Amino acid sequence: MMLPFTRIPRLAAYEVQRDLAILVVLVAACAGPFLGQPFHLDDAFYLDMARNARAKPLYPNDTPYVFEGRRLADMGSHSHPPMQTWFLATVSLVAGEEPGREWVYHVAALIYPLLAVVALHFLAARFVERPIWAALGLAAAPLFLVTQHTLMADVPTVAFWLGAVSSFIWAVESSRRSLYGLAALLLALAVLTSYQAVAVIPLLGFYQWRRGRARAGWIALAAPLAVVAAWFALGFLHYHRFLLADTLGYVWSRQPGTWGNLAVKLSAVLQYQGWLVVFPPFLLHVVGRGGRGRVLALALVASVYLSAGLIPGYPLGQKAVFVVGIAGGTLVAAAMAALGAAALRGRSAALGFAPLEAGFLALWYFGVLAYSVLFLTEGSARYILPLVPPFVIYFVRRLEVMEVAEYRLESPAVIGSGMAASGALVLSLFWGLALAHADAEFARIYPRAARDVARLRPSGDAFFAGEWGFRHYLREAGLRQLPVDEGEVKGGSLVVTPALALPYEIPRGLKSMLVPLETLGYEPATPLRLQDARSHAAFYSTGWGGRLPFSFSTKLLETIEVRQVNLLVEQLPWAAVESAAEHGPWPGYLALHERSPLGLVARPDTRVVYRWSPEARVIFEMACGVSPDAYAPGEDTEFEFEVRQCNAAGAVLAGSSLSLRPGTRERDRDWQPVVLELHSAREGAETLELRYVSGGGRGIGVFASSVLRKPK
Structure with missing residues (x-):
C-alpha cells in the first residue's frame, strides 16, 4: 500500500527543492510565449477599475461606467471584490499604461500560477505518494494554461484557494499556529478576489470538524468571513446599498434555474471536464478502467442522444466533440461520486483514501460543480477551474494504484501507468498550448x-x-x-x-x-x-x-x-436651404438598380449650404442619382448636381459638378460617383454647398452614401 507523506514537505528537503524547481521552470516556459499577449476579454474592465483605484483605493469600483451600452452610476456591485483590481493598480504604478506594456502585467501576474502549482504540490503530499505529478497535472491542464494568460480573477482565486487549503490542512495535521495564520490570510485574499471563494470555508470547516483539535482552526475560518463582512459594511456606508443586491438581481434576471439553462450549464461543465483537464484518451483509459467502463459506455450512448436534443443542427464533427466531452465529463463525475459514496459509508475508498480524505475531495469537487451549475448565469470553462485540483489528485492516485497492480501481472500492460502518466502529461500540455495559442x-x-x-x-x-x-x-x-x-x-x-x-x-x-x-x-x-x-x-x-x-x-x-x-443628414436641421419647391430637402432613400442608400433627397432647383468644415483635409465621396419618374426614355433632359466648398468670402476652394442625362444615357440611370478633396478649417474652409437643378423641372435628385475618408 502506498502512503502519502506523514510529515509536512519541508523546503529544506532536496526532493522538495527539486520538485519546486521543475514546477517553476515548467510554468515559466509555458508562459513565455504568451507574455506579450494583448489584453483580452474582461481584462479591459479590470484595468479600468485599477485606474480608478489609484484615486479611490478603498472604493475602486466607484466610477460611472458604460457597460454593454448601459450607463451605470458606479460599478460597486460588480461580480468580483477588489483584490485583483488592487493588484493591477499596483502594477500600473510601475508599468504605466503606455502601449506595449502588456508583458509587464503578464510577468507580474505569473505569481498566481506559480503559487497555485506550488500550493497544490504541498497539498497533494497529504493525499498521494508523488505530489509533483499532481502539481504537474495542474500546470499542464489545458484549462489552466489558457486562463493563466489573462488578467481576470480566475487563476488568482484558485491560487489563493489552493494556498489556503494547503496551509490549513497541514496546520490541522501539525497544529502549527503559523500555518493557521497563513491559511487565514490566504482565505481572506481568496474571498476578496472572488465571492465564489467563500465556498472553500465550509469545505475546510468540514475538515476541521472531522479532524481538527485546535480552536485556532475555527478562528482561521472566521477571519475571512469577518473580512468580507467588513467589505460589505464599508460598501454599504459608501454606496448606501448592500453591494451584492444588484449582483444577485442581475443573476436572477438571467434565470439561471430554468430547466433549459440548467441543462446547458451542466452539459457545458461536463464537456469542459472531458476536454480541458486531462487529454481525453488518457482520461478515458485511466478513469474508465474496470467497472467504470460500463459507465463510460452508458455515457457515450446518453451523450449521443443528448446531442440530438441540445445541438441538433451541429455538423457531425462538432457533435463528436460534444459526445467525447460529455462522456469524459460524466466519467469524471461518476468517479468522484464513487469516492464520495465510499466516504459516506465510512469505508476506505478503493484507491486507499481514508474516509476523511475521500469525503474531502468529493465535497470539494461537487461543491464547485453545484454552484457552477445552480447559481452562475451561464457555462464557462473558467468557472470550473477550482474543481480541477481535487480531480487531478484523484487521477494521480489512480495512476499510483495502477502501478502497484502492474507488479502482479504476468505480462506488462500495453499502456502501463508510466506511459499513461507521461502521455497524459505531455499530450495535455501540447493540447493546452494549442488552445492557449488559439486564444x-x-x-x-x-x-x-x-x-x-x-x-x-x-x-x-x-x-x-x-x-x-x-x-x-x-x-x-x-x-x-x-x-x-x-x-x-x-x-x-x-x-x-x-x-x-x-x-x-x-x-x-x-x-x-x-x-x-x-x-x-x-x-x-x-x-x-x-x-x-x-x-x-x-x-x-x-x-x-x-x-x-x-x-x-x-x-x-x-x-x-x-x-x-451621414454628414448631410445629421447637419440638415442647421443648414441654409433655398428651394423653388414648397418643401425643402429631407433624408430618405431612392432605389436604383436594387440599391437604396441613405441620402439627402431634394426637389429641383434646391441649394443647401452647410456651415461646416473639417479639422484636416478629407476626401468627400457620394453618389448622385435621379428618380426614374423624372425622365422618359429618349428624352434629353439634363440634371445637374454640384458640390462646392467655399471660404468666408464665398470664394470656391474645391468643387465638382455632375451632369446626368438618364433619358439618353443608360449608365446615368444608376448611381454616379462624386469625389472631392475638401480643405480644412485652417485653410479657410467655412461652408459646404450642394445644388440640384432639373432641366425639366420635375423629379427628385438624391445626394446619397456621402462619406468622409482620410486622404491616402
Whole structure:
C-alpha cells in the first residue's frame, strides 16, 4: 500500500527543492510565449477599475461606467471584490499604461500560477505518494494554461484557494499556529478576489470538524468571513446599498434555474471536464478502467442522444466533440461520486483514501460543480477551474494504484501507468498550448483592428460600441465609447462595432443616419476556435452562442463594421436651404438598380449650404442619382448636381459638378460617383454647398452614401 507523506514537505528537503524547481521552470516556459499577449476579454474592465483605484483605493469600483451600452452610476456591485483590481493598480504604478506594456502585467501576474502549482504540490503530499505529478497535472491542464494568460480573477482565486487549503490542512495535521495564520490570510485574499471563494470555508470547516483539535482552526475560518463582512459594511456606508443586491438581481434576471439553462450549464461543465483537464484518451483509459467502463459506455450512448436534443443542427464533427466531452465529463463525475459514496459509508475508498480524505475531495469537487451549475448565469470553462485540483489528485492516485497492480501481472500492460502518466502529461500540455495559442490569436485581433480603424479614420470624432480587448485598444487608438446620449455624436463621426466582442445596441435615431464606410474581417492563423458563435465554440461563455468547449473553423472569427454618421443628414436641421419647391430637402432613400442608400433627397432647383468644415483635409465621396419618374426614355433632359466648398468670402476652394442625362444615357440611370478633396478649417474652409437643378423641372435628385475618408 502506498502512503502519502506523514510529515509536512519541508523546503529544506532536496526532493522538495527539486520538485519546486521543475514546477517553476515548467510554468515559466509555458508562459513565455504568451507574455506579450494583448489584453483580452474582461481584462479591459479590470484595468479600468485599477485606474480608478489609484484615486479611490478603498472604493475602486466607484466610477460611472458604460457597460454593454448601459450607463451605470458606479460599478460597486460588480461580480468580483477588489483584490485583483488592487493588484493591477499596483502594477500600473510601475508599468504605466503606455502601449506595449502588456508583458509587464503578464510577468507580474505569473505569481498566481506559480503559487497555485506550488500550493497544490504541498497539498497533494497529504493525499498521494508523488505530489509533483499532481502539481504537474495542474500546470499542464489545458484549462489552466489558457486562463493563466489573462488578467481576470480566475487563476488568482484558485491560487489563493489552493494556498489556503494547503496551509490549513497541514496546520490541522501539525497544529502549527503559523500555518493557521497563513491559511487565514490566504482565505481572506481568496474571498476578496472572488465571492465564489467563500465556498472553500465550509469545505475546510468540514475538515476541521472531522479532524481538527485546535480552536485556532475555527478562528482561521472566521477571519475571512469577518473580512468580507467588513467589505460589505464599508460598501454599504459608501454606496448606501448592500453591494451584492444588484449582483444577485442581475443573476436572477438571467434565470439561471430554468430547466433549459440548467441543462446547458451542466452539459457545458461536463464537456469542459472531458476536454480541458486531462487529454481525453488518457482520461478515458485511466478513469474508465474496470467497472467504470460500463459507465463510460452508458455515457457515450446518453451523450449521443443528448446531442440530438441540445445541438441538433451541429455538423457531425462538432457533435463528436460534444459526445467525447460529455462522456469524459460524466466519467469524471461518476468517479468522484464513487469516492464520495465510499466516504459516506465510512469505508476506505478503493484507491486507499481514508474516509476523511475521500469525503474531502468529493465535497470539494461537487461543491464547485453545484454552484457552477445552480447559481452562475451561464457555462464557462473558467468557472470550473477550482474543481480541477481535487480531480487531478484523484487521477494521480489512480495512476499510483495502477502501478502497484502492474507488479502482479504476468505480462506488462500495453499502456502501463508510466506511459499513461507521461502521455497524459505531455499530450495535455501540447493540447493546452494549442488552445492557449488559439486564444492568443483571438486576443491579437483587436489591436490589429484598432490600427486598421486608425488608418481609416478621417478628421473628427470616432466612437466604438463593444467590449473586451476591442474596447481597450480602440480607446487606446483615440476613439471614444459611444455615449448613451446620441446627440453627442455629430455628422462625419465614425461608429465602430464588432460582431463578436459584445456589440451593444445603437440608439435608433443615430442608427438611422449611419452609412457603411468599411468592413474589416479577421481570421486567426489557426482554425482552432475558443469563442465563436458561428462555429459554436463556447470556452468562455455559453451565453454568447455555442455549446462546445472549442471548435474548428476556417471562416472569419471577427468582423468589424466601420460606419459613419451621414454628414448631410445629421447637419440638415442647421443648414441654409433655398428651394423653388414648397418643401425643402429631407433624408430618405431612392432605389436604383436594387440599391437604396441613405441620402439627402431634394426637389429641383434646391441649394443647401452647410456651415461646416473639417479639422484636416478629407476626401468627400457620394453618389448622385435621379428618380426614374423624372425622365422618359429618349428624352434629353439634363440634371445637374454640384458640390462646392467655399471660404468666408464665398470664394470656391474645391468643387465638382455632375451632369446626368438618364433619358439618353443608360449608365446615368444608376448611381454616379462624386469625389472631392475638401480643405480644412485652417485653410479657410467655412461652408459646404450642394445644388440640384432639373432641366425639366420635375423629379427628385438624391445626394446619397456621402462619406468622409482620410486622404491616402
